[in-house]
Amino acid sequence: MLKIAVPNKGALAEAAAQMLLEAGYRQRRNAKDLVSIDPDNGVEFFYLRPRDIAIYVGEGTLDAGITGRDLLMDSQAHATENISLGFGASTFRFAAPIGTMTSIDDLQGSRIATSYEGIVGAYLAERGISADVVRLDGAVESSVRLGVADAIADVVETGSTLRQADLEVFGDPILSSEGVLITQKDAPEPEGFAVFKRRIDSVLVARTYVMMDYDIRAEQVERAVELTPGIESPTVSPLHREGWVAVRSMVPRETSQRIMDSLYGLGARGILVTDILSCRI
Ligand SMILES: Nc1ncnc2c1ncn2[C@@H]1O[C@H](COP(=O)(O)OP(=O)(O)OP(=O)(O)O)[C@@H](O)[C@H]1O
Numbered sequence: 001m002l003k004i005a006v007p008n009k010g011a012l013a014e015a016a017a018q019m020l021l022e023a024g025y026r027q028r029r030n031a032k033d034l035v036s037i038d039p040d041n042g043v044e045f046f047y048l049r050p051r052d053i054a055i056y057v058g059e060g061t062l063d064a065g066i067t068g069r070d071l072l073m074d075s076q077a078h079a080t081e082n083i084s085l086g087f088g089a090s091t092f093r094f095a096a097p098i099g100t101m102t103s104i105d106d107l108q109g110s111r112i113a114t115s116y117e118g119i120v121g122a123y124l125a126e127r128g129i130s131a132d133v134v135r136l137d138g139a140v141e142s143s144v145r146l147g148v149a150d151a152i153a154d155v156v157e158t159g160s161t162l163r164q165a166d167l168e169v170f171g172d173p174i175l176s177s178e179g180v181l182i183t184q185k186d187a188p189e190p191e192g193f194a195v196f197k198r199r200i201d202s203v204l205v206a207r208t209y210v211m212m213d214y215d216i217r218a219e220q221v222e223r224a225v226e227l228t229p230g231i232e233s234p235t236v237s238p239l240h241r242e243g244w245v246a247v248r249s250m251v252p253r254e255t256s257q258r259i260m261d262s263l264y265g266l267g268a269r270g271i272l273v274t275d276i277l278s279c280r281i
């Protein structure tokens with residue numbers, strides 16, 4: 001049975017479970033469950049701390065897992081990113097009290113608090129900056145005010161925690177993170193993983209695209225399908241009304257309203273957009 005690690009709590013847990021549900025997998029009923037088995041699909045899910053997931057996958061005790069790119073990098077585990085999952089986006093940045101630091105050179109000789117020692121250590125070493133890295137478990141933003149650090153390196157999503165602590169970011173972002181599906185590095189693909197990956201890919205496509213249907217005069221169809229080329233090729237069918245055709249095509253959700261405006265301008269009518277529940281491309 002394919003063994004998959006899923007975040008048990010934290011910022012990635014809910015979105016990961018939702019994605020697995022949409023991919024047709026049974027998920028745990030109780031937030032305290034450690035394991036759940038989906039015998040019909042041949043998958044066993046292990047609910048683990050997201051920080052630990054890369055370790056299990058890197059060791060090969062679990063076949064694949066969902067975690068954050070930052071946590072994967074920090075772990076230095078023998079695991080690799082397979083697909084970006086489009087949720088749990090964040091940046092990882094240095095921050096210091098407002099007006100005190102403007103570039104990473106200001107970190108020379110300072111104390112930097114973080115929960116991500118691996119990332120920060122590697123980043124500083126690459127740039128020849130020597131600083132004391134103070135490892136904290138969380139609420140890192142309070143460390144400067146409380147006197148154990150001069151700067152921090154932490155996950156920033158909205159920036160509201162930094163503002164609360166009178167800190168500001170400086171320097172380039174250390175990295176951009178999001179939820180990722182990981183597998184063991186340099187290892188053969190686990191049995192059954194291809195189907196699992198295809199299902200996750202399908203959820204991403206179903207979320208990114210919508211189905212668009214419209215009617216248009218035959219002489220305008222070439223211009224219309226330039227706006228809606230689809231993934232393979234749009235379906236064009238004859239209509240009972242002479243001189244008109246019906247077109248069906250997948251379009252990116254994000255630009256669908258603009259595409260509808262342009263199609264309407266070309267004379268298309270009966271333009272309908274529907275969600276894609278599931279797919280295999
Ligand atoms: N607002 C956020 N706060 C923390 N982590 C976030 C946020 N948005 C996305 N993430 C991502 O979630 C992962 C961290 O999850 P994790 O469960 O370890 O921390 P958490 O959500 O802070 O939970 P906890 O504080 O309970 O440990 C990282 O990959 C991080 O980039």
Ligand SMILES: O=P(O)(O)OC[C@H]1O[C@H](OP(=O)(O)OP(=O)(O)O)[C@H](O)[C@@H]1O
Pocket residue numbers: 137138139140141154155156157158159160161162
């Ligand atoms: O930019 P923001 O939207 O404010 O989000 C980022 C903050 O949220 C997380 O903390 P969390 O609430 O998980 O607490 P923790 O530090 O104890 O993990 C993270 O560690 C940052 O502190």
Ligand SMILES: [Mg+2]
Pocket residue numbers: 138
């Ligand atoms: Mg946290």
